[in-house]
Amino acid sequence: MKASVGDVVLPGDYCEEISAVGEKAKVIIGPGLQKEIDHVYVTKAGILKKRNPNTYWVDNYQKRYIPARGENVIGVVVQKAGDIFRVDVGSSITAALSYLSFEGATKKNKPDVQIGDVVYAKMLVASKDMEPELVCVDSHGKKGRMGVLSDGFVFKCSLNLIRKILNPNCPLLESLKNEWPFELAAGMNGRIWIKANTMRETIALGNAILGAEYLSDEEIKSMCTNIATILAGHVS
Amino acid sequence: MGVEVDTKEFKLKPMKCEFNFLSKSDGSAILSQGETVTLVSVNGPLDIKMQSQSIEKSTLEVLFCTKGGKPSVADRYKESIIKQTCETAILGSLYPRSGITVTIQELEDYGGLLSCALNCTCLALLNSGLAMRFVFAAVSCAVDELGNIVLEPTQEQATSARALLNFVFESRNKNLLTGFSEGSYSESAYEEALERCRAASDLVFTFYRDIISKYSNVI
Numbered sequence: 001m002k003a004s005v006g007d008v009v010l011p012g013d014y015c016e017e018i019s020a021v022g023e024k025a026k027v028i029i030g031p032g033l034q035k036e037i038d039h040v041y042v043t044k045a046g047i048l049k050k051r052n053p054n055t056y057w058v059d060n061y062q063k064r065y066i067p068a069r070g071e072n073v074i075g076v077v078v079q080k081a082g083d084i085f086r087v088d089v090g091s092s093i094t095a096a097l098s099y100l101s102f103e104g105a106t107k108k109n110k111p112d113v114q115i116g117d118v119v120y121a122k123m124l125v126a127s128k129d130m131e132p133e134l135v136c137v138d139s140h141g142k143k144g145r146m147g148v149l150s151d152g153f154v155f156k157c158s159l160n161l162i163r164k165i166l167n168p169n170c171p172l173l174e175s176l177k178n179e180w181p182f183e184l185a186a187g188m189n190g191r192i193w194i195k196a197n198t199m200r201e202t203i204a205l206g207n208a209i210l211g212a213e214y215l216s217d218e219e220i221k222s223m224c225t226n227i228a229t230i231l232a233g234h235v236s
Numbered sequence: 237m238g239v240e241v242d243t244k245e246f247k248l249k250p251m252k253c254e255f256n257f258l259s260k261s262d263g264s265a266i267l268s269q270g271e272t273v274t275l276v277s278v279n280g281p282l283d284i285k286m287q288s289q290s291i292e293k294s295t296l297e298v299l300f301c302t303k304g305g306k307p308s309v310a311d312r313y314k315e316s317i318i319k320q321t322c323e324t325a326i327l328g329s330l331y332p333r334s335g336i337t338v339t340i341q342e343l344e345d346y347g348g349l350l351s352c353a354l355n356c357t358c359l360a361l362l363n364s365g366l367a368m369r370f371v372f373a374a375v376s377c378a379v380d381e382l383g384n385i386v387l388e389p390t391q392e393q394a395t396s397a398r399a400l401l402n403f404v405f406e407s408r409n410k411n412l413l414t415g416f417s418e419g420s421y422s423e424s425a426y427e428e429a430l431e432r433c434r435a436a437s438d439l440v441f442t443f444y445r446d447i448i449s450k451y452s453n454v455i
Contacts, residue, residue, distance in 0.1 A: 001407070008449040010362070010441070011325075012370030012407040034327070034367070043327055043367035045448045061255075061455055062365030064262040064280065066331075092281040092334040128332055159365075160455045214454050 003042065005050040009058060014039035015048065018056055025054055031068075032058025062159045065090040065189035067126035072146070074154065074187030075134065077117045085113060087121070087134055090156070090189045095132040097121060102136045103143035111148075118149045118193060120185050149185060152195035153202050159190045161213045172212050175224035176205065180231065204231050248375070248439050249348070249388050251355075253447055255363045263364020267356035270388070271346035274353045276360040280336030288335065293328035297337045300353070303345070314350055318357055321404050321414045325358070327367040336366065347391040351376040351402055355440060362448065370406040372413055373440035375433040377401050379421045385429050387436055401429050405437040 003013040009032075018040040021027055029035065032044035033056055042048065046060030065073075067089070075087035078094060086094040097119065102111040113119070121134040136146045165172050166186055173184070182196040182205055192209060196202045208227050212220050249270030258264040261277040281294055288295050298319040300311045322338060338360070340353050354374035361368060378389035378397035386393055394400060399419030406413050412430070421429075 008445060008452050010371050010407060010444055010448065011368035032367070041369070043369070044365055045362040045371075045444075045452075047452050059452075059455070060365050061363060061451065064364065066281070092283050092331070128330060164455065214451070216454065 003048055005048050005056070007048055008046070009042040009048045010045050011041075011043050013042040015042070015056070021054055028055040030055065030057030032060055059160075059163075063190060065159065067091050067095065067123055067132040068188075069123055069126045071123045071126075071188040072120065073123060073134070073189040074118060074120050074149070074185060074191040074193055075189070076154075077113055077115050077119060080115060085119075087119060089132070089134075089187075090191065091132065093131060095123070095134045097134040097136065101134070102147065103141065113148055118152075118154055120146050120149055120187065120193070122146060145185070149193050152183065152193050153206065154191055154193045155206055155210070156191055157210060158213065159188070161209070162186050162188055162190055162192070165209060165212065169217075170220070171217050172209070172220050172224065175221055176208060179224065179228040200231060247387075248436060251440075251443050253356075253359055253443075255359070255447070255451065261364075263360045263362075263366070265356055265359035265363055266343075267352060267359060268344075269348060269352045269355065270390075271344055272348050272352045273343040274349070274356045275341045275343055276353070276356045277339045277341075278336065278357075278360045278364040278366070279339075280364070280366065281331040281334035282337065284335035289333045291332055294326070294331040294333075295335045296323055296326065296328065297335060298322065299337065299339045301339065301341045303342050314353065317350065317414060317416060318354060321354060321372060322357060322361070324413060325368050325370060325372055325406070326361065327369055330367050347394045348376045348388055350374070351388075351404075354404055359444065359447070362444065370408045371441065371444055372404050372406050373437040373444075374402060374404045374414075375436045375440065376403075377429050377433055379419070379425050379429065383422070383425060385425065385432055387432060399425075401426065401433075403430060403433040403437075405434055407441050410434055410437065 001013045003009045003015050034041050034043050044058045044060040046058045049059050050056050073089045075089040077085045078088045079086035083099050085097040087097050089095050105111050121136045124135045125133040138144050180201050185193040194205050204227050251269050253267045257266040258277050261279050263278040266275045298315045300315045351374035358372050378386045379399040380397050399421040401417040404414040
């Protein structure tokens with residue numbers, strides 16, 4: 001079946017618009033699309049989206065993470081092997097994180113990372129044929145916001161929810177940050193790390209994020225105010 | 237071939253579906269077609285044993301559990317049908333050296349269990365977000381004593397029928413993916429059944445699209 005931008009698509013649909021544009025200019029096809037001999041076919045169920053200039057992708061529901069280069073993820077260190085740490089990021093195999101890819105780390109000055117630590121890192125190498133590789137520094141050798149996340153609480157959610165809350169148009173974090181102070185790191189692999197002053201606040205924050213999955217922007221705003229009033233003790 | 241069929245005269249059993257019925261699996265769906273209900277969970281791509289890894293594509297594992305829980309030869313037959321169908325549909329080359337497991341649980345069987353299981357598997361795969369070449373739809377029909385073709389037979393119709401035919405179609409060109417039958421039937425009956433099922437598969441594809449559009453707009 002033919003599909004155009006904004007439509008609900010199923011695997012096996014094809015988009016003539018992409019092929020037509022592709023003849024004149026360069027087109028970037030993202031996740032959920034695949035070029036075959038005759039057409040560009042859809043491989044995932046969701047909504048076909050476009051961003052200028054000529055970038056197309058399918059926005060689909062997914063829980064399992066497939067590593068992609070350049071994404072920030074949250075992982076748990078599961079093993080120390082020679083000069084690398086093995087980090088579980090939720091993909092089919094663990095990712096490798098080198099001792100030396102921390103800020104200021106040298107052969108003699110090893111970073112203090114233990115098994116079980118939660119790290120916020122960037123995917124440097126992600127290919128279907130290779131083990132993914134993580135780094136905790138940017139291209140200038142600075143750690144930025146990456147590194148070990150101490151204390152706090154980690155929970156899992158769907159990959160869509162991460163994309164939803166990180167969207168600049170989403171009011172969730174905007175509304176929550178006015179209510180009480182907290183720290184948050186969202187990994188594109190469907191893991192969120194949160195840290196607030198008290199246990200009550202942490203639980204409220206976690207519930208607010210998980211509850212926002214199927215809500216519209218307006219509903220999110222009212223939910224945030226509700227949670228804030230309950231937390232403040234006005235309603236029990 | 238050449239059997240003219242009008243789509244409008246068909247009615248399949250009412251279908252109801254729920255996605256993410258299981259919270260822990262990567263993709264799951266529960267589907268009822270009439271009274272028949274199945275639950276499918278899809279997990280993958282996963283890390284699997286070295287021996288079963290394939291360097292060029294993902295390894296698919298299908299497990300069929302009956303209501304009674306006792307495994308039998310008939311279940312292995314169903315598993316192999318579902319496995320072969322899924323293998324053509326899933327783009328396994330995107331996930332080399334990994335495994336995908338599909339677990340099907342029969343909940344109620346009032347006829348048409350296998351086609352319900354196949355449709356439910358397709359929905360669970362859509363929910364899991366695995367890359368697929370196309371979606372597939374299974375339709376069953378029976379040839380009764382008089383040689384008439386009955387789409388989606390009930391349990392009584394199925395037991396009294398001369399033959400039972402099941403077809404699975406893909407969504408791109410409505411080509412036949414899998415076909416299996418039991419009983420005796422004439423060649424013309426087979427061809428008529430094939431065309432009628434092909435036309436009826438449209439209803440299943442429309443159902444898939446409706447389900448996806450229901451949740452796609454809010455995520």
